[in-house]
Amino acid sequence: MATAPKISLDQRVEFGTDPWIRALAESLEDANLPVGVTFRHAVLLRNAPRHLTDLPDSSLGFVVDIDDRRVTVQASVDDESSNVSSLDYNRAQLLATTVLGTNPDVAARRIKDARHLAHSELPLPLDSSDLDDDLKIELRRAHDRMALRTIANPDVVQRAHALGLAENLDELDERGYTVLHDAFSSEFADELRDEAHRNHDSAPPDVGFRATMLLKRGRLWEEAVIHPWVITLAEYLLGRGCLVYQSDSIVKGPELDTHPGLHADYGASRVAEPFPEYCVEATAVWAIDDFDAAAGPTVIVPGSFRNRRHVPPGTTREGGVLIEMPKGSIAFWHGASWHGAMPRQRSGRRTSLHNAYARFFMRPLERYDDIDQEIVDRNPPIFSTLCGLDDAFGKSGYHGADFDRMRYAAQSKYGATTY
Ligand SMILES: O=C(O)CCC(=O)C(=O)O
Ligand SMILES: [Fe+2]
Structure with missing residues (x-):
């Protein structure tokens, strides 16, 4: 018997697209988020492939807000707002498609390798030291659930x-x-x-x-x-x-x-x-x-x-x-x-x-x-x-x-x- 793909074919998504953002929101809503913790992560993705965006600057973006277990994920970023990470789409995607796993040493090496291959210090909020520990665990799980369904940019x-x-x-x-x-x-x-x-x-x-x-x-x-x-x-x-x-x-x-x-x-x-x-x-x-x-x-x-x-x-x-x-x-x-x-x-x-x-x-x-x-x-x-x-x-x-x-x-x- 042939082995089955883990994520059915219709559940696969391209990084930063609306289906990807919906899947991220669902994943965070299902997470066991800690009470009373707030978190915000805003990303602007520059140089996205043409088939994904009609915007003249070909950018996509998303903002994750967590406020005492309430999750919102929005599909656009206000350029003017503070604390927006502005990243190259294809480079950021290298981290977005990296499954970190549960072994912290392996996860740390994989993050380092993805950053090296991207030639950039890609931010990863779950990697930051001032984050609530329980939130960190849930964000890592959510990251991996997304990496397991995200396909690489088909515009090779x-x-x-x-x-x-x-x-x-x-x-x-x-x-x-x-x-x-x-x-x-x-x-x-x-x-x-x-x-x-x-x-x-x-x-x-x-x-x-x-x-x-x-x-x-x-x-x-x-x-x-x-x-x-x-x-x-x-x-x-x-x-x-x-x-x-x-x-x-x-x-x-x-x-x-x-x-x-x-x-x-x-x-x-x-x-x-x-x-x-x-x-x-x-x-x-x-x-x-x-x-x-x-x-x-x-x-x-x-x-x-x-x-x-x-x-x-x-x-x-x-x-x-x-x-x-x-x-x-x-x-x-x-x-x-x-x-x-x-x-x-x-x-x-x-x-x-x-x-x-x-x-x-x-x-x-x-x-x-x-x-x-x-x-x-x-x-x-x-x-x-x-x-x-x-x-x-x-x-x-x-x-x-x-x-x-x-x-x-x-x-x-x-x-x-x-x-
Ligand atoms: O070992 C090598 O340097 C060449 C091996 C080879 O021919 C191959 O991997 O196709
Ligand atoms: Fe050969």
Whole structure:
């Protein structure tokens, strides 16, 4: 039996819209708010996508007022009023779609990471020290209930530009690959490395250098696969509704030559030649350790996705460009690109996470349609989409197709792409 999305498709909302504001009001009305406490939070969201606002300055806004358990949430902000946080829509959305969870250390790290990815000190009232403790708990719960139903801005190009990723899109267009710098923190890298090494060290000696099916192996990997910069690039190349194709780690020891020659990642799916003009699969590689020349980094042929062919047998790595990048970077490439990896030429191990994504009509290498309900339930809607739980495929009954899902896929512009 396929796992169900936690929040039904018709309950999903776009950040800052009227349905989002109504859901926030309901969530706060249902909360167990403390008696006698007042609270106000006013936000102006600048640079909202065009499909959400006709206002010339393309802004949205909302004000939350709590006064002794009475809740009002209004859909507009008076510019002149004091204490209004004026935020970029797409940046603020990074925090609005982050599920904090109940572990305070994890929540603190996730808030820090969202702020880093937004390049801005996004205010989060529940994070402030002068707030009533009981109110704080209720606000955190309400925040998470909203994050669990909020989808990312479907205008992928507008989102990418607002997040500072325009150059990455240009590089994908021109060379077929790009590197996201400072994409994850050193602490997160260390946590990922520990867990990757645990997986690899406990595997039987004959299983090789990869550990696969990571989304079933722990929360860190769940968090990684929905990295908002990576998802933005994936949706740019693959269209909305794209799936996780594979999530695996590689631990590469001294002298190891894991990828001799060159290949295109389309090979695993035996994509027919000539490849479609649009991209059907793309791969993100996280440098959990430095990728320098002696580390055995990835090597790639710029522009080779335009060949629209698999790599002819016997093609060598000669002439390829090394993707050298420090720990904390993520390389992202069009899956038709010809690439490989250099042998490791020094002691120690190169640890990397390889998250591949594919168009929603592709058949992924890993199956997540039966993933534990608990895992889906603690993640935002993009996770359910990536696991293939939101599309219509394979979900027909004896009396026809699942039209709710089909409608959702159409309305959400699955497959529509600017690329
Ligand atoms: O390990 C590497 O550097 C390259 C791995 C690879 O080919 C891939 O993830 O598609
Ligand atoms: Fe590859």
